Amino acid sequence: MSAPLIIAVPKGRILDEALPLLAQVGIEPEAAFADPDSRALRFSTNHPTISLIRVRAFDVATFVAHGAAQIGVVGSDVLLEFDYSELYAPVDLGIGRCRISIAEPVGLAATEQRERSHVRIATKYPHLTARHFEAQGIQAECVKLNGAMELAPTLGLASRIVDLVSSGRTLKENGLVEVEVIAEVSARLIVNRAAFKLRAAEVAPLVEAFRKAAA
Numbered sequence: 001m002s003a004p005l006i007i008a009v010p011k012g013r014i015l016d017e018a019l020p021l022l023a024q025v026g027i028e029p030e031a032a033f034a035d036p037d038s039r040a041l042r043f044s045t046n047h048p049t050i051s052l053i054r055v056r057a058f059d060v061a062t063f064v065a066h067g068a069a070q071i072g073v074v075g076s077d078v079l080l081e082f083d084y085s086e087l088y089a090p091v092d093l094g095i096g097r098c099r100i101s102i103a104e105p106v107g108l109a110a111t112e113q114r115e116r117s118h119v120r121i122a123t124k125y126p127h128l129t130a131r132h133f134e135a136q137g138i139q140a141e142c143v144k145l146n147g148a149m150e151l152a153p154t155l156g157l158a159s160r161i162v163d164l165v166s167s168g169r170t171l172k173e174n175g176l177v178e179v180e181v182i183a184e185v186s187a188r189l190i191v192n193r194a195a196f197k198l199r200a201a202e203v204a205p206l207v208e209a210f211r212k213a214a215a
């Protein structure tokens with residue numbers, strides 16, 4: 001029997017939206033997969049040759065890029081940040097919709113404190129941020145945070161933030177306003193390029209099933 005096919009799925013909010021898609025493509029994970037209290041990381045499915053792993057959002061791309069998993073579900077924000085050449089992203093799954101935006105304290109634009117040629121930005125996405133500002137001829141100095149970016153401007157860590165926005169509630173409750181959308185975000189099906197070629201008989205039908213389920 002050939003090696004199992006491994007699908008990496010992020011824990012957190014995408015997991016909840018990914019479950020119905022997995023069901024539509026005929027993949028039924030063991031019960032522990034959807035149980036947030038389970039400490040297991042790898043799960044069997046109704047297909048003897050397909051396993052699921054549950055990892056952090058950014059790590060989905062790493063597992064698939066290195067071929068440790070063959071397929072994954074990941075936000076396009078993560079793909080924009082890492083730009084792995086080993087990944088092929090053939091399907092927009094239409095889940096995990098949000099946007100990645102620049103935000104700043106309410107009223108900053110009206111003050112003299114808004115920098116022009118150099119900015120200090122708190123973000124989980126330093127590469128994407130630096131690229132975006134560079135394209136506008138602005139040098140961005142990024143302070144990497146893993147969460148709670150919204151605190152940074154008030155506490156003097158940065159003047160602006162680059163973060164995900166959905167309802168806008170987090171920004172509002174922390175005295176910030178969205179000033180520019182950098183990109184719209186949704187979750188993508190990703191495939192390791194080598195696996196796409198070498199295991200085409202197993203991978204291609206799955207990609208097509210996800211494409212149909214997402215349509």
Ligand SMILES: Nc1ncnc2c1ncn2[C@@H]1O[C@H](COP(=O)(O)OP(=O)(O)OP(=O)(O)O)[C@@H](O)[C@H]1O
Pocket residue numbers: 010011012013014055056057058074075076077078096097098164165166167185186187
């Ligand atoms: N507010 C949101 N609305 C819709 N999708 C979102 C939102 N926030 C994040 N996402 C999507 O979900 C993915 C995972 O985000 P989530 O907040 O669940 O992870 P996290 O807890 O920040 O990550 P980690 O597990 O590394 O701590 C993001 O990469 C993005 O694609």
Ligand SMILES: O=P(O)(O)OC[C@H]1O[C@H](OP(=O)(O)OP(=O)(O)O)[C@H](O)[C@@H]1O
Pocket residue numbers: 146147148163164165166167168169170171
């Ligand atoms: O516009 P909103 O609807 O308020 O959503 C935006 C928030 O959602 C995400 O955080 P998440 O809730 O995933 O928490 P974390 O990344 O800080 O763990 C993002 O980092 C924002 O903080």
